[in-house]
Amino acid sequence: MSIKIIVDVMGGDNAPGETVRGVLAAAKEYDAQFIIVGDEAQIRAIAAEENADLSAFRIVHTQEVITMEDNPACVMRAKKESSMAVALRLLADGEGDALVSTGNTGALFTGAMLIVKKIRGLQRAGIAAMVPVNPPVLVLDSGANVEVTEENLEQFAQMGSVYMKKLYGMESPRVGLLNNGTEDCKGTPLQVSAYQRLAACPDINFVGNIEGSMISKNCCDVVVTDGFTGNITIKTIEGTSKFFFKEIKSMFKSGIGGAIAYLLLKKSISDMKKRLDPNEIGGAPILGVSKPVIKAHGSSNAKAFKNAIRQAIAYVSTDAIGEIADAMQAFADRKKAEKQAAAAESAEQQQ
């Protein structure tokens, strides 16, 4: 039985044109079935433009759309008939195996938490953005939780490790704690105690503190941080990359010499663009949800959306969530043992 992907095609800057085209491309390339949620007339019009046959697709018609400006809570109340809310309920009800959406991040996160629910034992889910270097670096949390505890960070480290192991075939993903220096005393009190917890956590490969300058230097595979710092870091990388692509572009626009140079370097440029293209990665999984939910970038084009679908298929087929659930059980067992040891010690001291 092939995997069934639910796609909310109505969110984001280029929806539903690019998202529907992304689904059509994915259907050609991957062995998967699709439930397309959105405005049926628009979906059919776009498919007609592409001369695509929609008979193999299940279309669930919705009229409402959650916009980027909407309050995240609207997914539960004011806009519970929106494409996103309907898609989340289809996932929760087991109609499909995974959900991909380019919509409002806050609403998708809120809906995933309240409709699809967290993995048992997990304290906080997080958004795992991927830095498009080679191999990619996962940054968790990149925006869902502006404040976290050291236990949250430990669980992020566990989840991120499983994800990179399963989806990128890494044997022992290196986990770094984002910090303002590499020494173990660095950071706020949160980082200082998180460092100790991560160093003691048996099911991850902790390589210590990671500075901002080390993210693109292949120093680690998973960066754990609070969602405030993670969001700023991811967006800073995005902004700096765009800045450089613009600089490179303007270099080739400098006269006839630039034009010739461009022709000479055409292949290297397109290789580089492809290698560093965030659209190649496609999306950020919301790690910790009990079923695969992928947030595709709001500005996704068809290729990015197709790649987000590819990621969702891999997320399902590798059963990463099953292994995250096991890791959360291990966390709970460890915490229980810690508590018992502490109780035994205090009893001993009282005797």
Next chain:
Amino acid sequence: MSIKIIVDVMGGDNAPGETVRGVLAAAKEYDAQFIIVGDEAQIRAIAAEENADLSAFRIVHTQEVITMEDNPACVMRAKKESSMAVALRLLADGEGDALVSTGNTGALFTGAMLIVKKIRGLQRAGIAAMVPVNPPVLVLDSGANVEVTEENLEQFAQMGSVYMKKLYGMESPRVGLLNNGTEDCKGTPLQVSAYQRLAACPDINFVGNIEGSMISKNCCDVVVTDGFTGNITIKTIEGTSKFFFKEIKSMFKSGIGGAIAYLLLKKSISDMKKRLDPNEIGGAPILGVSKPVIKAHGSSNAKAFKNAIRQAIAYVSTDAIGEIADAMQAFADRKKAEKQAAAAESAEQQQ
């Protein structure tokens, strides 16, 4: 009377070779006098290599050096005869007008606070790193205070504004609050209340929240943030920039086509490098110290050190510190008025 700059030439990765060469270059280019603090034999040997006459320089011999691994507090105790500690005391004693050092950031900050002292009324000094875009963007704090209050952020905004006004001739520098979104409700409780304070502060031009992706987009001139986030942001920009420069370099190394393209683009490449070169900026002022202290990057070459000296000269000659002191007075007056208003209101309510 020309400006007198004190230089600690012993700190950093390339000291004292590059730092001494930087001083010699600065002496040729700028109208200033110098007090060179460091190992006299090494200083004279480097000057001899450069065929430079040292008779116009005052050399203060020191033997000890604070390394990058040393505890910052050593500047006050274990290594109070180090080049950095001696240089700081010379500045405090009025022997020179400004100090430039490539040494251990923590030690320089600690020494600046304890030996040279803060500006009256200032709560926290901060390190103001400059992002090498055009025009540069000042990020304050970029590492000194991992945790801050909203009043600290307001004072950072005031100081950063004065610095950009005075040193870069900006009439009304735009101040942004680094955050994980542009809406005024974004961030931790700190950012939410800082937003209100900054919006109400009469002596700055607050343009709202700034996302990481906006820093290199000419959206603001001064970014205020805590030292933890600021440090990670600055280093992330640094790392991403290095990554791209490496990518660009490897593009031109791809065969004979790459080599020809390089020749065709040589001028554009060197223009771009110059425009984005952190060495062109030279250093980061420690804003809030009662006398100008510039921290040059630990990996500074002679050019970077020379430019840090140029920055120090501008810092002195524009009397930016005098204006920062006025701003701190305005802050104190405002706070006093706020307190009186609150007291009057509570008295009125009690009647």
